[in-house]
Amino acid sequence: MDPSLLAGLARTFGTKDLDSICRLMSQLLPTNPRFDKDHPETWNSLLAMLHDIAPKDPLEGILAVQMVGVHQAAMEFLGRAMAPNGIMQSTDANVSRANKLLTDAACSAVPVGRANACAGAATPKSRALETDATRLNRHLHGVLSRDASCRKLTRISHQQR
Secondary structure: OOHHHHHHHHHHHOOOOHHHHHHHHHHHHHHOOOOOOOOHHHOHHHHHHHHHHOOOOHHHHHHHHHHHHHHHHHHHHHHHHOOOOOOHHHHHHHHHHHHHHHHHHHHHOOOHHHHHHOOOOOOHHHHHHHHHHHHHHHHHHHHHHHHHHHHHHHHHHHHHO
16 A cells, blocks of 8 residues: 555554544545545545544544534434425434434544533533533524425415416
8 A cells, every 4th residue: 555645644544553443434435425436526425524523542542433423313304304305203302313413423522531511410511412402403493484384385375377
């Protein structure tokens, strides 16, 4: 393997071990719903995100891959929630899935000594996380409701013509 390519991958994944890089890459790439192993442009953005996170060691590399994967999944669910012809139950389910992924990911980022911030006794930090997640959920529901109302009014006005 080209030494400059290996050096770039080592910076991207936080490890020089080729087996670890291959394993992490095999976990990362399928998180893009449009992933195609024969078309590098479908995975370049994932590697760029990981490279920008700049993991410093293998543990940070693992966590960075998880962060990118959670981001991809949450954005996929939010995208499905915004589908123009979606039914409200599907919209609610997809917003809830994204909210859970993002909240769980934020809680897992809490340092080990502060694990009770998301599980157990409520702390100002956990209340802030919950408040942010609730606010996001309400905002998305509001946008989707307005959007659905607009679509409904548009359909009605077109039917009346």
